Structure formats: C-alpha cells, structure tokens
Amino acid sequence: MNNTSADVPLLFTPIKLRSVTARNRIVSSPMCQYLSDDGAPEDWQLVNFGRFAMGGCGIVFGEETAVEARGRKTHHCAGIYKDSHIAAYRRITDFIRSQGAVPAIQLGHCGRRASQHGPLKDRAALTEAERPWQGISPSPLPPTPDGVIPREMDISDIRATIVAWREATQRSVDAGYDICEIHGAHGYLIHQFLSPLSNLRTDAYGGDLEGRMRYALEVVEAVREVWPQDKPLFFRTSAVEGPGGVWGIEETLVLVRELKQRGVDMVDCSSGGIALGGEGGLSAVPRVPGFQAGYAREIRRETGMPTVVVGMISDARHAEMILREGHADLVALARGLMDDPNWPLHAARELGCADPLALVHAREAQRLRQLEQHSKAYPPGSAVEIPFGVEEQVAYSWAKGIAERR
Ligand SMILES: Cc1cc2nc3c(=O)[nH]c(=O)nc-3n(C[C@H](O)[C@H](O)[C@H](O)COP(=O)(O)O)c2cc1C
DSSP: OOOOOSSSOGGGSOEEETTEEESSSEEEOOOOOOOOBTBBOOHHHHHHHHHHHHTTOSEEEEEEEESSGGGOSSTTSBBOOSGGGHHHHHHHHHHHHHTTOEEEEEEEOOGGGOSBOOGGGTTOBOOGGGOOOOOEESSSOOSSTTSOOOEEOOHHHHHHHHHHHHHHHHHHHHTTOSEEEEEEOTTSHHHHHHOTTTOOOOSTTSSSHHHHHHHHHHHHHHHHHHSOTTSOEEEEEESSOSTTOOOOHHHHHHHHHHHHHTTOOEEEEEOOOOBTTBSOGGGOSOOOTTTTHHHHHHHHHHHOOOEEEESSOOOHHHHHHHHHTTSOSEEEESHHHHHOTTHHHHHHHHTTOSOGGGGSOHHHHHHHHHHHHHHHHSOTTOEEEEESSSSOEEEEETTTEEOOOO
C-alpha cells in the first residue's frame, strides 16, 4: 500500500489510503472549539485548523461535528446538519488543501451528553434560562449521577439519527472533505450503544455484544453508502472504558473486525468516556507519552486494520519509533500541535529529513532558508562590525553586547 525507504523517516513517507495520498503520517487530531454559531464554523476554525496545514501536517481534522442539532453537547458545538453549513466548511477545506494537507472531518452525535456548557464552565448542565434540550440515548441513564436523564430512543429515533448520519456525510462530501471519521468513542452516542453500562436495552439494539454493536455498524453502513468509494473512512474507538468500565480490548477487536468488513479503512485508537457511576472516565489510562499505543498495536496486529496512534506524543523520535515498530500507520497530535503548530517542520529537522522546509509554503520557506543561512554564517557569539554611518563601524558580539561608539 505504501512505499517506504530506509533514508526517509517513516513519519515523512507519504501514505495512500484508497485514492487519497497524505504527504506524511502526521495527523492533527480532532479538537472541539465550542465556538460555532448554530453549527457553522467561524474565522477561528479557519485560522486554527489552517495553521496545522501550514505547519506541515499530512492530515488535518477539524472538530467533532454533530450530525443533527440535538447531537451537540453545547449551543456552540460544530455541526453539519443544514445544507447552509456546507459553504462555511468549504472555505476551510479549500484552505487546508491549498497548503498541501488532506482535509478530514469527524462526524459525531453526543447522545445523552447534550445540553451542557463547554469545558471552560466545567461542562455544567444548562439552566432553564439557557435553552436546554433533552438528549437521547439507548437507555434513560444520565451521563453523571446528577446529570439530566436522556430520553430512551425508540426505533424511529434510531432510524432518524441514521438518516442524519447519512445526510451529514453527503454534506461532508459536498464541503470538500477527503477523509471522514465516525466518532465511536468518548462516551458519545455510538459508545453509549456499545457499552453495557449505558445500554440496558432488551431489543435488537441491546443485550449481547452483537446487539450493542448493531447501531454502530448500521451507522457505518449508512455512512459508507454515501461516502465515496475512493475516499477513506476512519472510525474512532475507545479501546477500553474508564474506571470500572466493562468494555475492553477483546470487545474492541470483535468490533474492529466487523468495521473492516463494512469498509472502514483506519481505526483511530482512543480510550475512556464511560465509567462506572457516570462519565469522567477519559483519564482511564495514565498519561505517559504514547499511552494508547498498545491499543493501536494490538488492533493492528490482531485484525490487520491500519491504526492511528494518539496521546501525549510530542517527541519526533518517539513518533518515528511507534511507526517503525509497527504499532500504527499514522501518528496524531492534539495538544502538541496547539503548543507548536509547526511541529511537523521541527520533527522533520529532528529526524534529518533532506528538505524540511519543503513542508511549508514557498513564501515562508524562502525566508526561513535565509534565516538558516544567516544562522550558519554567524553562530551565537560571532563578532562583527555593524555600520553606524558611511565611515563608522561599531563592534558587536551577541555574547559581549554592543560596544560603545568611539
Ligand atoms: C481542545 C481539545 C478538543 C478535543 N476535541 C476532540 C474532538 O472533537 N473529538 C475527539 O475525538 N477528540 C477530541 N479531543 C481529544 C484529542 O483528539 C486527542 O485524542 C487527545 O487530546 C490526546 O491527544 P494529545 O495528548 O496529543 O492531546 C480533544 C482534545 C483537546 C485538547
């Protein structure tokens, strides 16, 4: 599927997924911004996601994007539930593509985690004055012990949401995305169906593993039907749940085999989201660098499904090692890119790539090459004479400071 060469770091070897080629294996991981107005993205998203494309990422995700309005967590979550949203996303995909990266969308539905504030207000429930709405879920269980009880979905709700997934996928095609990821993790609607902690149904969508997987697989089938055959489909999974959770890696392996048969091309390996006693289990795993790499490796090895590794990766050599050792096919960063949007450029330098500046726009590369030349010609401590006039020179050295004029 992919050409590799011993000379080029694997992190910077292009990868072809169906007909889509990413220039390298660095992914900017989905990141909610909580800044949308009735679903549509703003200038903030253009700049925020655009800078990751400018910095050299191969694949740039936006944020979890709700397939229907009630599937948003907050009033300000992103959504793609109206045709009028398409143009706003098109502006972002056009820009990302113009910078050499592949634009990717993560579609989601929060289910029972609806009607909250964002993380800056500790995800507090909306008050009556703040126009709350009722979430939906496989069973009428609140996300936290004191959370709002969602409405149990009946068969017509299940069908309606699947139509919403399909329509949102079609809008994503029209908005110019080349990769679509289904959010099946972090305690959101699909995960609520998968976990026996949040799914107590006794009909065909609950009970044993086969029943609890039914909703996820029907969503995948609906999305795959409209998502073009030549474009890759990703699925984000919580490989294990939060503390006291019951969903573990064995269940994930069964799910991934089913996803593979339905045309999913890549599993994005996350964790957490549903814990005994409610949500808050996202810190299921100690946050060491690469804390989810073991899940990515296990899924890849046991099912043959290509994987994305994510979680506290910030060291280029570590990222390269994860790929070289066959733990994953792509490396995703969220906070690492927020900290350093030019991380891919810096990683390319660190790994000794032949021309790291080829990753950024020619306009920037030209000036940064000059910067490199100047830095080489005059390393710190260099002593020079700085002209102050036609006849007048003043000695300057970074180490010694500027000499006084005579
Ligand atoms: C600000 C922020 C927003 C996030 N939003 C999403 C999201 O929309 N969808 C998702 O699946 N994960 C989301 N995540 C999780 C990240 O995609 C990623 O899996 C996690 O932060 C671990 O990677 P990191 O250690 O590189 O930050 C978010 C993380 C951050 C920091």
